[in-house]
Amino acid sequence: MNGYDERMTRLSIDADRLYASLDGLGAIGAYHDEPTGLTGVRRLALTAEDGAGRRHVVAAMRALGLAVTVDRIGNVYARREGRDPRAKPVMMGSHIDSVATAGRFDGCLGVLGGLEVVRTLNDAQRVTRRPIVVAFFTEEEGARFSTDMLGSAVAAKRIALETAWSRTDRAGKTVKSELEAIGFLGDAPVELDPPHAYVECHVEQGPVLRAANVDIGVVTGVQAIAWHELVITGRSAHAGTTPMDLRRDPGIAAARIQLYLRAMVLSGRYTKQLRATVGVTQYSPGLVNVVPNRVQMTVDVRHPDDEVLKKALGELVPFYAKVAEEERVEVQHKVTARTPDIAFAPRVQELVLRHAEGRGLSFKKIVSGAGHDAQEMAAVCPAGMVFVPGEYEGISHNPREFSTKEQCANGVNVMLDVVMELAEEEGV
Amino acid sequence: MNGYDERMTRLSIDADRLYASLDGLGAIGAYHDEPTGLTGVRRLALTAEDGAGRRHVVAAMRALGLAVTVDRIGNVYARREGRDPRAKPVMMGSHIDSVATAGRFDGCLGVLGGLEVVRTLNDAQRVTRRPIVVAFFTEEEGARFSTDMLGSAVAAKRIALETAWSRTDRAGKTVKSELEAIGFLGDAPVELDPPHAYVECHVEQGPVLRAANVDIGVVTGVQAIAWHELVITGRSAHAGTTPMDLRRDPGIAAARIQLYLRAMVLSGRYTKQLRATVGVTQYSPGLVNVVPNRVQMTVDVRHPDDEVLKKALGELVPFYAKVAEEERVEVQHKVTARTPDIAFAPRVQELVLRHAEGRGLSFKKIVSGAGHDAQEMAAVCPAGMVFVPGEYEGISHNPREFSTKEQCANGVNVMLDVVMELAEEEGV
Numbered sequence: 001m002n003g004y005d006e007r008m009t010r011l012s013i014d015a016d017r018l019y020a021s022l023d024g025l026g027a028i029g030a031y032h033d034e035p036t037g038l039t040g041v042r043r044l045a046l047t048a049e050d051g052a053g054r055r056h057v058v059a060a061m062r063a064l065g066l067a068v069t070v071d072r073i074g075n076v077y078a079r080r081e082g083r084d085p086r087a088k089p090v091m092m093g094s095h096i097d098s099v100a101t102a103g104r105f106d107g108c109l110g111v112l113g114g115l116e117v118v119r120t121l122n123d124a125q126r127v128t129r130r131p132i133v134v135a136f137f138t139e140e141e142g143a144r145f146s147t148d149m150l151g152s153a154v155a156a157k158r159i160a161l162e163t164a165w166s167r168t169d170r171a172g173k174t175v176k177s178e179l180e181a182i183g184f185l186g187d188a189p190v191e192l193d194p195p196h197a198y199v200e201c202h203v204e205q206g207p208v209l210r211a212a213n214v215d216i217g218v219v220t221g222v223q224a225i226a227w228h229e230l231v232i233t234g235r236s237a238h239a240g241t242t243p244m245d246l247r248r249d250p251g252i253a254a255a256r257i258q259l260y261l262r263a264m265v266l267s268g269r270y271t272k273q274l275r276a277t278v279g280v281t282q283y284s285p286g287l288v289n290v291v292p293n294r295v296q297m298t299v300d301v302r303h304p305d306d307e308v309l310k311k312a313l314g315e316l317v318p319f320y321a322k323v324a325e326e327e328r329v330e331v332q333h334k335v336t337a338r339t340p341d342i343a344f345a346p347r348v349q350e351l352v353l354r355h356a357e358g359r360g361l362s363f364k365k366i367v368s369g370a371g372h373d374a375q376e377m378a379a380v381c382p383a384g385m386v387f388v389p390g391e392y393e394g395i396s397h398n399p400r401e402f403s404t405k406e407q408c409a410n411g412v413n414v415m416l417d418v419v420m421e422l423a424e425e426e427g428v
Numbered sequence: 429m430n431g432y433d434e435r436m437t438r439l440s441i442d443a444d445r446l447y448a449s450l451d452g453l454g455a456i457g458a459y460h461d462e463p464t465g466l467t468g469v470r471r472l473a474l475t476a477e478d479g480a481g482r483r484h485v486v487a488a489m490r491a492l493g494l495a496v497t498v499d500r501i502g503n504v505y506a507r508r509e510g511r512d513p514r515a516k517p518v519m520m521g522s523h524i525d526s527v528a529t530a531g532r533f534d535g536c537l538g539v540l541g542g543l544e545v546v547r548t549l550n551d552a553q554r555v556t557r558r559p560i561v562v563a564f565f566t567e568e569e570g571a572r573f574s575t576d577m578l579g580s581a582v583a584a585k586r587i588a589l590e591t592a593w594s595r596t597d598r599a600g601k602t603v604k605s606e607l608e609a610i611g612f613l614g615d616a617p618v619e620l621d622p623p624h625a626y627v628e629c630h631v632e633q634g635p636v637l638r639a640a641n642v643d644i645g646v647v648t649g650v651q652a653i654a655w656h657e658l659v660i661t662g663r664s665a666h667a668g669t670t671p672m673d674l675r676r677d678p679g680i681a682a683a684r685i686q687l688y689l690r691a692m693v694l695s696g697r698y699t700k701q702l703r704a705t706v707g708v709t710q711y712s713p714g715l716v717n718v719v720p721n722r723v724q725m726t727v728d729v730r731h732p733d734d735e736v737l738k739k740a741l742g743e744l745v746p747f748y749a750k751v752a753e754e755e756r757v758e759v760q761h762k763v764t765a766r767t768p769d770i771a772f773a774p775r776v777q778e779l780v781l782r783h784a785e786g787r788g789l790s791f792k793k794i795v796s797g798a799g800h801d802a803q804e805m806a807a808v809c810p811a812g813m814v815f816v817p818g819e820y821e822g823i824s825h826n827p828r829e830f831s832t833k834e835q836c837a838n839g840v841n842v843m844l845d846v847v848m849e850l851a852e853e854e855g856v
Contacts, residue, residue: 206669
């Protein structure tokens with residue numbers, strides 16, 4: 001049993017304390033969201049708000065007696081020593097950056113949940129065999145610098161540091177200059193010394209668990225993702241005079257691609273699990289009485305099975321060319337993100353399942369629809385995730401995002417159990 | 429013959445001098461246009477560039493010995509006295525503001541052509557019975573403050589001065605503050621003392637004249653115009669997780685409206701003369717992995733016959749509601765411009781036709797697809813327009829906009845003839 005005895009060691013986190021910590025971090029970057037009338041969170045990566053959020057979490061880490069390291073891409077690691085100084089640590093983590101219209105759970109639950117696990121161990125004066133590390137990674141959302149999981153991808157060596165540093169936001173500011181600006185360009189090397197295992201607790205960001213009335217999602221993997229950035233070039237012309245058949249309107253091409261994507265999903269020919277989204281459509285010059293000459297748009301397509309996603313993309317990309325020809329415009333597309341589906345370590349899945357069961361919680365195996373830092377960590381060490389349900393059909397990337405105190409506590413308790421067991425495992 | 433003898437009085441303008449003056453004004457607000465590789469013009473109303481353009485034209489007016497007046501909405505009038513101080517003046521005019529991606533002809537030809545007419549009269553030491561006024565009006569394009577023909581509409585009492593002053597641009601700056609900023613908040617009253625007649629020379633901004641290989645367009649009127657500003661509100665959600673049938677995606681609604689408009693035009697059920705354009709589509713929050721919660725878009729619909737336009741709008745507005753219901757989004761629409769079709773004075777049309785003929789120029793009756801200051805003046809006095817062809821299918825609102833020296837000179841020569849005849853007419 002690796003020196004681990006469940007009955008002897010079971011602890012539980014403090015649900016109120018965890019929830020209060022989510023409120024505390026959620027107050028940083030809070031804004032009034034007009035469409036919902038709610039208070040949302042806006043902490044885009046490496047903005048002043050993200051800087052304030054980071055300092056808040058680092059202070060909490062130091063208050064728990066953890067040793068804090070910041071690496072060259074701004075990832076932050078907080079370490080609690082174990083009994084065996086040579087043993088590799090068990091890591092928990094996620095991110096605290098957000099999209100522009102976020103709630104207070106996405107990412108934060110994994111980081112603050114990790115700190116709540118440490119706090120619970122501290123209170124019980126429990127020292128594990130292996131060290132425990134709580135991490136938060138830079139720009140998981142990709143909402144500012146257009147590449148998601150940026151920090152964890154650099155740590156896992158999928159993206160080179162120089163490439164990541166040179167990514168720019170819409171104003172042309174680089175990741176490196178913005179890391180410097182908020183004081184989080186650390187000096188620790190970015191390449192992660194492989195931990196023993198990695199566990200991340202996260203809100204599902206989808207409707208499945210809540211609809212099934214289930215407490216815990218045992219995450220089997222992450223679906224495959226492709227992001228395209230399209231630049232469609234036509235010809236500006238006077239709106240009142242130019243006959244339709246003489247126009248080269250990139251807006252028409254964009255609208256056709258938008259509706260084609262939905263039809264592709266609804267057709268069911270790539271199963272019901274295909275997702276497709278146009279999140280950005282920007283017209284130039286953007287005047288009421290001018291046919292645009294240029295439209296910039298983004299396309300986000302996902303499927304749990306990379307082979308199916310490949311087939312869907314194999315239909316989509318020729319459609320770009322077809323629209324270009326038919327509308328006499330130019331459609332350029334750039335792949336800004338592409339990750340295959342990821343399978344999480346069976347050992348970690350099994351631990352999540354067993355501890356959910358052990359606490360009398362209902363559970364369900366689930367594939368993650370969203371990308372997560374855990375999928376980058378899966379390339380480095382055995383990794384897995386614990387999902388908790390979200391209310392309101394699991395809405396996320398929206399101020400209405402909401403998980404109850406109990407839902408959050410269930411997930412973090414399972415993470416606590418899993419981490420405690422992993423942290424007693426033998427070997428280096 | 430009203431004291432007017434054609435053979436005695438015929439003068440001709442200097443085509444080189446006119447063309448050089450278009451180049452001179454076109455250099456102000458010049459920018460490099462990436463899509464075309466050409467030098468374009470960007471003098472959005474009441475910007476610093478427009479201010480510079482205005483000072484340049486006012487200097488030219490003063491150099492011709494004209495008395496310059498600036499009114500409370502920034503319209504500029506330059507007056508040349510006639511033989512009879514009690515007689516109402518004949519006015520020529522147009523605008524010098526531009527869209528963001530303009531050429532150097534739109535509007536400028538009417539204003540600089542008017543000054544070239546005065547220059548020709550000055551050189552010939554010809555004094556007409558009636559005074560002659562050359563005017564340029566504020567924000568004809570509507571490209572900055574979202575209401576076109578703003579200055580001439582105020583002069584014609586269609587729009588109240590206070591209403592016009594309080595219009596704002598995207599940055600929230602008002603017309604009044606921007607008039608002050610560029611030094612063109614004049615003190616003359618805005619209400620125009622009705623001139624004897626108004627004539628405007630303009631590029632067609634469409635393909636008709638050039639395709640017919642015709643020199644002069646005898647403009648019979650201006651088509652009816654409607655502008656809608658739509659705000660479509662849905663619900664932001666995570667792109668990777670939210671199933672299509674749980675989404676309320678305002679982008680899908682916008683794309684459907686965009687394609688519906690085109691289908692409506694191409695169907696031919698409102699004749700081939702219907703025009704419909706979506707010039708702006710702005711997504712919020714505008715992130716690759718977030719279903720937008722809000723899309724702002726503009727719709728521009730035009731037809732030569734207001735009754736037909738009414739019918740088209742009678743189909744379109746219920747479609748907004750249909751899309752709203754089917755996509756479970758909210759579609760709000762605001763009418764930001766609405767003008768019925770305008771018929772120009774038969775007397776002015778007849779003069780344009782006769783003088784084109786008299787110069788041996790080919791001509792064609794034509795309805796204007798674009799809105800013009802002349803349509804506002806038509807509410808105040810007999811008004812008319814002279815169109816000249818544009819190359820490249822008459823493209824306009826684009827740096828490729830181009831009319832040859834000869835095409836421009838033909839139009840301004842006809843305007844000269846028409847003005848000289850009108851300026852000898854009897855009465856007050």
